[in-house]
Amino acid sequence: GSKFTLTEDGSVTSISAYMGLGGGAKNPKEAVGAIYSENAGPDQLLATSDLEIISSDAWYTFVFSSSPDLPAGDYWIVILTGTKIKLFGENTGGSSEYNGDSYSDGPTTTFGASTSGTWKYSIYANYDWSSPDSYEIFTEIEWSVNDVVASMEYLLWDYLTNVSATVNFSVWKNGAYELQTGGSPLQLTTDYYNEVTNTVKVKFECNSSNSFTLDIDQLRIDYNSTVGYSDYRDYDFIQWGDILDETLGTSSEFVIMTWIFPTAFNSNKSVNDVQNVFISKDGNLEIGITDSGRLQIYLNTINIEANATYGNSGAISLNSWQFIAIRYNNSNVDVMIHDTW
Structure with a gap:
């Protein structure tokens, strides 16, 4: 295998290699591609491609049915072949590793002991620099207290989402959103709400590489309201109108x-x-x-x-x-x- 550097985050779609059959090649005349992590040489298996049948000298493409998403960094492209299959290149100026792993059981989870070389193999990875699928939710919520408010006390919130999702909850404060890192509840000092309309504004920002849901279980303002005093008066008459002027009957x-x-x-x-x-x-x-x-x-x-x-x-x-x-x-x-x- 050969070492390669991924300069940006990306999804590897396939490996291309120039290969052919050597003299006396026997079945299986096929090969698979693999990607290993870098740790002073090939280390842990990250992905295995579909197999390709090898015949004449040509470029062969080994496709990953599920493209691995890899962060920028160093990796190893490895070709595992059957008996007497050639991988072309130049034996100078490169960085290569080789081991005698059997083709029959496929790429091993750990690359294992290997022999270092200077081969520059005719092999490269095809990858998409675009980011992996991203799912996002962005929502702002603004509401007011309509009661006669004596004092605003606390903002309380709670939500439920998938493990893979990242959720940032922010509250509007002095003309800009403030990310809440301390958890619920938040004491509502006057810089967190409009004192004229008693309005509070919040924002949820969520993202994940997988589809997800965001369930807002609680979004509540605790406040104190001034309750009016009851006024009791004595009355010495009742205005009946004519409801009971007639004698009561069976249809009354x-x-x-x-x-x-x-x-x-x-x-x-x-x-x-x-x-x-x-x-x-x-x-x-x-x-x-x-x-x-x-x-x-x-x-x-x-x-x-x-x-x-x-x-x-x-x-x-x-x-x-x-x-x-x-x-x-x-x-x-x-x-x-x-x-x-």
Whole structure:
């Protein structure tokens, strides 16, 4: 074999050699090409070509079915031949290595012991200087916080991709992207976002020699928002309109929903026998709470006048906000206390 230098990264497609048959050549009249790494001589096998049948003196091309991608550097081109096959060249001014490896088992993984020479063989490698296939993803993401922001806190991110892919994640800072090397999360000082619009901009740059996917599992801003204060007022009337002006019948429907904040229960009763009335409509409806904390309802319909109590003792408590809903539908009454019908 002969030593050669690859001046740029490339993919070796084939080896060409000027060869022929010597006197008394026997089968197999064939040869294969190989590429070995350089380590003060041929060292480790990197690639093996398809075989070629050798006949008359001519140039023969040994093609690699899977072209090896090699970085720039020194390598050895080797031809392994059958019996009495000639490889032409000049025995001067070159750098060559030879060993007596048998053709039958193909090129060995390690070149092994060899004899050095000065042959300049008529052999060369054909390679493509273009880079191997490259797959890339480049994406920018920009988003804003629409809430009333008290302070921006952290940017958190996480992603999943193939082992072969290289991913660079950058965040816009003071007019340029800053590559993040410390990992998630990033504390969002004011130079990482627009203070007027609370906008953050990031970039993913990914590449690989193999096809790959990039799954963004998390891209999140943690921030503090100012919550407005609740305003509670006391009302001494309810504007019913005409919803309950008529006597309730079997085709009537209505829903009443309210929040209540009882501060005391007493045993006083209305004329309809309802305690602690807080909603009423003369002649049709009264809603109150018993002194044991149960919801009490009086209804006067076309068919019947009735008073009913709902919930367990203590279902409604003092000094806390509680939700009440009452649904009337075709003479059926359903009650929700808190979140339970």
